[in-house]
Amino acid sequence: MSDQWKEENSDNWKEQSSAQKQQAPQDSTDTKTWKLLEKAVLASVQEQKRSRRWGIFFKSLTFLYLFGAIFLFSPSLTMDKKSPGTSHTALIEVRGMIADGEEASADKIVSALRHAFQDSDTKGIILRINSPGGSPVQSGYIYDEIQRLRQLYPHIKVYAVISDLGASGAYYIASAADEIYADKASLVGSIGVTAASFGFVGTLEMLGIERRVYTSGEHKAFLDPFQPQKAEETEFWKTVLNTTHEQFINSVKQGRGERLKFDAHPELFSGLIWTGEQALKMGLVDALGNSSLVAREVIGVDNIQDFSIQDSPFDRFAKRFGASVAERLAIWLGLQQAPAIR
Structure with missing residues (x-):
């Protein structure tokens, strides 16, 4: 088993x-x-x-x-530090296009001027200019404020120092100063007014495009670059520019007085531009020199403190891609035609 x-x-x-x-x-x-x-x-x-x-x-x-x-880049950190009770020459930059929202806007320059004048340690103010001009309104604001502050603080002198360029609206501002300095090769003047655009009437006809504009005023669209010019509207626009030009001329004469050699140089207000050396002979500037020389030898205080009000880098970046770009493009295309002192 x-x-x-x-x-x-x-x-x-x-x-x-x-x-x-x-x-x-x-x-x-x-x-x-x-x-x-x-x-x-x-x-x-x-x-x-x-x-x-x-x-x-x-x-x-x-x-x-x-x-x-x-x-x-905080403004409080980038501003020059100074010790209380230290005498200084206040520096204010007028750089670039003079226009609302720009670095050389009336708001910023006027604010800087007020701070500089109100500082008890300020012994003199330098407007360091490098600008082609811009808005007659913005330039006029700054001019008037300089005149007002000079009367309120007669012991503080204002000196305009032109570096590369002090033309048109920039010279308008400079003429409000007590004295104007420039380099021998600086470009100075351009006392005139301009408004430019384009005309596309012939182009539209060639392309077979019809322009339709509806307005509630007879001359409301007289600056439209897509419509033919009318003689009476062109003459009217010239009167606007001439009036602005006369305001510019009167302000320069008031600021410069007898220093202008207009009788010997009737072309002063023709819109031409000259070197600093030529401008000196014509009375457009008082002497040749730079900011350091003016602070050291004219004001007598070579301690320069910058009172300029500037945008932060982020603000400048935003503006490049913001409304200012669209506005510039519109002006370039002739869709806006604001007069400019140039």
């Missing part, structure tokens, strides 16, 4: 062993598949964690960079 039992059990064991051997490869394959899936899932999770960490890192870095830039 024992032999028979052994034979039966031996056969069963062989069958089970054979079945296990057949099942083992299948189980091994399933295990490998699960391990591969597990590795893939873990790798994906780790990659997401790494991406999240790098995202947080770069966002933090950007925030720190912007915060640092704001801190470094």
Whole structure:
């Protein structure tokens, strides 16, 4: 019996062993598949964690960079520091286009002038000019404020110093100063008024385009560059420019007085521009020199403190892509025609 039992059990064991051997490869394959899936899932999770960490890192870095830039370029940090009770020459920059919203706007220059005059340590003020001119309104605001402040603070003199360019509206401002200085090669003058645009009437006709303008006034669209000019409207526009030119001339005469050699040089108000050396002979400037010379030898205080009010770098960047770009483009295309002192 024992032999028979052994034979039966031996056969069963062989069958089970054979079945296990057949099942083992299948189980091994399933295990490998699960391990591969597990590795893939873990790798994906780790990659997401790494991406999240790098995202947080770069966002933090950007925030720190912007915060640092704001801190470094803060007006309170970029302004020159001075010790109380220290005499100084106040410097105000008139740089670039004189227009609302620009660096040389009336708001900024007038504010800087008031601060400089009101500072008890100010011994003299220098307007350092490098500008082609711009708005007659903005230039007139600055001119009038200089005249007013000079009367309120008669012991503080204002000196205009022209560097590369002091033309048109920039010279309008300079003429309000007590004295004007320039380099021998500076460009000075251009006392005139201009308003320019384009005319596209012939182009529209050639392209077969009809211009339609609806207005509630007979001359409301007289500056439209897509319509033919009318003689009476052209004459009217000239009277506007001539009136502005006369205002400019009267202000320059009032500011410069008898120093202008107009009788010997009737071309002074023709819109021409001269070098500093030529301008000196014509009475447009009083002497040749730069800001350092004026502070040191004329005012007598070579400690120069900058009172200019400037935009932050972020404001300047925003303006380049803001409304000012559209406005300049419109002027360039002739859609706006504001007169400019040039």
